[in-house]
Amino acid sequence: ELKVEQNPLFLSMQEGKNYTIYCNYSTTSDRLYWYRQDPGKSLESLFVLLSNGAVKQEGRLMASLDTKARLSTLHITAAVHDLSATYFCAVDMTNTGNQFYFGTGTSLTVIP
Amino acid sequence: ETGVTQTPRHLVMGMTNKKSLKCEQHLGHNAMYWYKQSAKKPLELMFVYNFKEQTENNSVPSRFSPECPNSSHLFLHLHTLQPEDSALYLCASSQGQGAFYGYTFGSGTRLTVV
Numbered sequence: 001e002l003k004v005e006q007n008p009l010f011l012s013m014q015e016g017k018n019y020t021i022y023c024n025y026s027t028t029s030d031r032l033y034w035y036r037q038d039p040g041k042s043l044e045s046l047f048v049l050l051s052n053g054a055v056k057q058e059g060r061l062m063a064s065l066d067t068k069a070r071l072s073t074l075h076i077t078a079a080v081h082d083l084s085a086t087y088f089c090a091v092d093m094t095n096t097g098n099q100f101y102f103g104t105g106t107s108l109t110v111i112p
Numbered sequence: 113e114t115g116v117t118q119t120p121r122h123l124v125m126g127m128t129n130k131k132s133l134k135c136e137q138h139l140g141h142n143a144m145y146w147y148k149q150s151a152k153k154p155l156e157l158m159f160v161y162n163f164k165e166q167t168e169n170n171s172v173p174s175r176f177s178p179e180c181p182n183s184s185h186l187f188l189h190l191h192t193l194q195p196e197d198s199a200l201y202l203c204a205s206s207q208g209q210g211a212f213y214g215y216t217f218g219s220g221t222r223l224t225v226v
Contacts (some may be wrong), residue, residue: 004154033214042114042202043217088155090214099168100215102155 002027004091006103014111016078021106023072023089031092032065032072033100036085043088047074079110115139118203118218126226127193133221135186135203142207144186145215146178149200161186193225 003026013019023032031050035043047056049065049072056063060083062075072089086107090100116137125131135144146158160168161180175197177189186203200222204215 035214035217040222042219043204043215044114045214045216048214099157099160100155101157104152104154 002029002091002093002101004089004101004103006087006089006106008106009104010107010109012109012111013076013079015080018078019076021074021076021087021108023074023103025070025072025089025091025101027070027093028067029070029091029093030067033090033092034063034072034074035088035090037088037105038085046087076108081110081112084108084110114216114218116203116205116216116218118201118221120221121219122222122224124224124226125190125193127195129193130189130191132190133188133201133203133223135188135218137184137203137205137216137218139205139216140207141205141216142183143205144180144183145204145206146186146188147202147204149202149220151199155202159188190223193223195225198223198225 005024007022033048034046036046037043047063049063052067054065060077065072086105088105089103093099119134143162145160148156148158157170158172159178164180164183175192179187200220202220203218206215
């Protein structure tokens, strides 16, 4: 059974600081996705990483994928309050291709 | 608005009631999904439909009954639910098998069973 683990589960950081969220998964996959969820809202797609070594950046967020280590990171640069949300990674099983396994989420709070 | 619309947004129902959740997408996607999101748990996949055919049923209790009349509409029929079924139910869709571009999620239905 595929397991997807995120850490930390909770993160409180000050504005202007940098931090990294980690997503480890337990079996072969070369497709990984990051989502953001605001309280009471749906999941918003942030990044789609489709190959080993993929790196994508959008504003203060940068995501990377190392399929050999089965690890993805979401790096936050100079955090701002608007980034406060829960961040999920999801792994797409290589052999089924249409089923995601989600991590438990990282609840990020950026303190002014 | 993501292009995937779920109704109702909130639902309170008794354990003996029957209700239905609705999901609609006009993105041209041909796969649709139901997920359950409970507090402090990962999202749980419930059902997958690909071209209107159910391809996954992740050991979901029979008190949840999905229906997919066409590629644009997905329903989740609910009957004799338990309080532990209270959760956010999310519908998602994707373009074809492989979900190459990821899923598009609806805003969810917040269900409370009393």
